[in-house]
Amino acid sequence: MAAFAAVLVLSFGVFWLEAPKLVQRKQKRELTVFILLLFVSTTCCALLALDVKLPNPLAWMKVVFRDFV
Secondary structure (H helix, E strand, C coil): CHHHHHHHHHHHHHHHHHHHHHHHCCCHHHHHHHHHHHHHHHHHHHHHHCCCCCCCHHHHHHHHHCCCC
């Protein structure tokens, strides 16, 4: 549970440091992408910290590209 809390605290810290700069420079697209990527990465790290089994993306890539190889 401590790892989960650490992930959330670090993610909030990164957001707190970077987001105001993007808002100040009026970079709305960059802010949107930053928030989206931070959310996805925080979710993945939090799930790993809680020992949730995540699917392997390489397995999906093998299925998609199987016909091309």
